[in-house]
Amino acid sequence: MSTAAAPESLLPLSAEELLMTTRGVRKRLDFSRPVERDVLRSCVAAALQAPSGSNRWALQFVIVTDADRRRAIGEAYRAGYETYRSLDGVYIGSIEKGDPDLDRQQQRTASSADFLAEHMGEAPAIVAACAPGRAEEGPAIRKTTLLGSVMPGMWSFMLAARLRGLGTCWTTVSLFEEEATAAAFGIDKDAVTIAAVSPVAYTRGTDFKPALRPDPDEVIHWDQW
Template sequence: MSPAMDIEYLLTATRSARKTLDLDAPVDLGDIRECLRIGLQAANGSNQQSWKWLVVADPALREKISELYRESYLLRVGGQLLADLLPAGTPEGRLMSSTEWLVENMARVPLLVIPCYEAYLPRIDGDESFHQATLYGSIFPAVWNFQLALHTRGYGTCVTTLHLHREEEIRQLLGIPPGYSQGCLLPVGRLRAGHTFRPAPRRPLDEVVALDGWDGPAL
């Protein structure tokens, strides 16, 4: 795909990529660098740019992160994989199958990208909502820019956060200093040859948008 991809298509058809990743296709680190350059043009709190993006290519590190990710997933779901317990072909079954495919194949994904951000404002008791909004509002615009840039170049990824159940272990593994939060984990690879995304079903705007208040009329 080309960086000249139609903008409306790009914005409406950039989807989470798991099974659509080609685990055997080589990744060009020059491409990833360019996508990160674009991603980091995103707005962030007071333009502090208090971030560090870790691109993990070493197979041994990816294997260890994958193990921690799998442990975290099993912790969340009660200790066993669930995809085979759900009806095949249902939306829930497809989602679970895709999710658990990534759990089982994370180590084979060519790159794992972890954006880290240092809060530039001190935390004050009682302002947790403000702190979280400022912190993640300063990293996720860049994450989304990065995902869009990847899509234009034939790569895919998805936002994952399960590794945060083992945040301290990953901090030590990668040498992340205290004070930096890991925003998410992005498994990055080329999309399978010939695969194209399409816009996903979404609830009607009238159900999710209100004017001038929670119970206001639809826009």
């Protein structure tokens, strides 16, 4: 059992800065620098402090650094991205927000996503956040509990990674190629759900900014929807 984080050097970010500046990083991932296992281990330690349904600790990580497996994950990612790119209204670059600043931000993010499609396999580490079991089986509460037991922990992993100078990016498009992706991670896809796949690498520079987002009042429904 583990409760204390190992001493290591963390970026001097306030909690608010960490929450406001943890971006999906793609073009600024440094593919040339390996990520130490102990650093990845401490990100997992932070992830494991997140909530989980019935306190069952369903969250499991597959962290791939092996070059052949990374190449296979990258190929499945590229193939999945091609499917995603063909889906008008779903593909990030086909979504119009109806405001010039937001549209520019959207196209920048699309260009970044296109870049990752070509380079996923070059990330020094690629992480799959998983849970035993299949999300599609059983009643709705089973799906929400299964995925809800993975996602808070994975986001904590990403926040912990940012604190350690690492970049991550939540991705799912490789699940268009679930069989190949699961095989590349050594996962039995009939027994395990992959909730997210992320590259992990040190970032080139550590300065990231808050992104444009809706005003809180656009998404809050006080008292009733």
